[in-house]
Amino acid sequence: MPRMGPRVCFRYFTQSFSIKTRFTREGIRFRLKTQKKNDQNVRYNVNSWIDQNDHIKIRPVSDLLKCFGFTFLTATVAFNLAIYVDWEKTKKATRNYISGLRRSPQGESLWDRVTPASKAAFTLIGLNCAVFLLWKVRSWHPFMWRYFTNSFSSKSLCLPMLTSVFSHSSAVHLAFNMYATYSFFDLLIQHLLGVEQFWAFYLTAGVVSSLASLSQKAVTRNPVRALGASGAILAMVSYFCMRYPNSELSLLLVPGLKFSAESALWAILLFDTAGLIFRFRVFDHAAHLGGALFGVFYALYGEEFIWKMYGDILRKNI
Numbered sequence: 001m002p003r004m005g006p007r008v009c010f011r012y013f014t015q016s017f018s019i020k021t022r023f024t025r026e027g028i029r030f031r032l033k034t035q036k037k038n039d040q041n042v043r044y045n046v047n048s049w050i051d052q053n054d055h056i057k058i059r060p061v062s063d064l065l066k067c068f069g070f071t072f073l074t075a076t077v078a079f080n081l082a083i084y085v086d087w088e089k090t091k092k093a094t095r096n097y098i099s100g101l102r103r104s105p106q107g108e109s110l111w112d113r114v115t116p117a118s119k120a121a122f123t124l125i126g127l128n129c130a131v132f133l134l135w136k137v138r139s140w141h142p143f144m145w146r147y148f149t150n151s152f153s154s155k156s157l158c159l160p161m162l163t164s165v166f167s168h169s170s171a172v173h174l175a176f177n178m179y180a181t182y183s184f185f186d187l188l189i190q191h192l193l194g195v196e197q198f199w200a201f202y203l204t205a206g207v208v209s210s211l212a213s214l215s216q217k218a219v220t221r222n223p224v225r226a227l228g229a230s231g232a233i234l235a236m237v238s239y240f241c242m243r244y245p246n247s248e249l250s251l252l253l254v255p256g257l258k259f260s261a262e263s264a265l266w267a268i269l270l271f272d273t274a275g276l277i278f279r280f281r282v283f284d285h286a287a288h289l290g291g292a293l294f295g296v297f298y299a300l301y302g303e304e305f306i307w308k309m310y311g312d313i314l315r316k317n318i
Helices: 006-022 025-053 061-099 116-135 138-147 160-166 171-192 195-220 230-243 261-277 285-316
Strands: 248-250 258-260
Touching (some): 061 160, 116 138, 116 160, 116 171, 116 195, 138 160, 160 195, 195 230, 230 285, 248 261, 261 285
Antiparallel strands (some): 248 258
């Protein structure tokens, strides 16, 4: 066995000592403090950048009128466009059926064989993933902070009410929301809403949830930024629960725990109401509650009056 010189021995000793101290209580505590300090520095740099580039004094409450106007405009455009496209597709399908021009299954492409629900799911998930990837481009951060986060103290007020619905803070946040969305796609599109009505419903629900979030921030003078599809997803969930109250649901992480859709809806409403009253900070409870209540409203009144009654009037005049 070769002998080690004093310099090599000393280096070996110091390396061994550093490895051992790395796993002592003091070493772990030191690394945790260092990591916490680094995280605080990152948050400070982000907040400092926002303060310098996209932060203004919290707007007056009267600016909520702009938000209400944008919400009404989004809903109007979304539902009118959806009704028009649905009517055109219906007429085209009828003409093709009468003239016998329907393509045979052998002539269909792979994409043509995908169900409408799956096409909508791929489109929505793809949009959310694309926005998430944009967050990974450092040079795009100024643009993303301004137009893909929702805040009552941002220079851009209305457009982020819509775009922030497609924006997510982390891969876990994105994955959880997209899984929840995909779980309800087939039922909502194939059996309840259809593709066009679903898109109008989803976009309107997202903007309504942003409106609820901004209203809460305006009243409490809160400059915090929000993003995510949770409000629109809870609108989907609450709409489904209203239409199928006796359906059995379960949680992803607790599959053995089963409960009725009606019970799930009450739990969502009570939890987010409590979070709003007691100002829990983990979730944007105002956005969640706004989205859930929109889903309830649409199931009770919206679908009948907007899609059916108003839709019939619009179709007769197209």
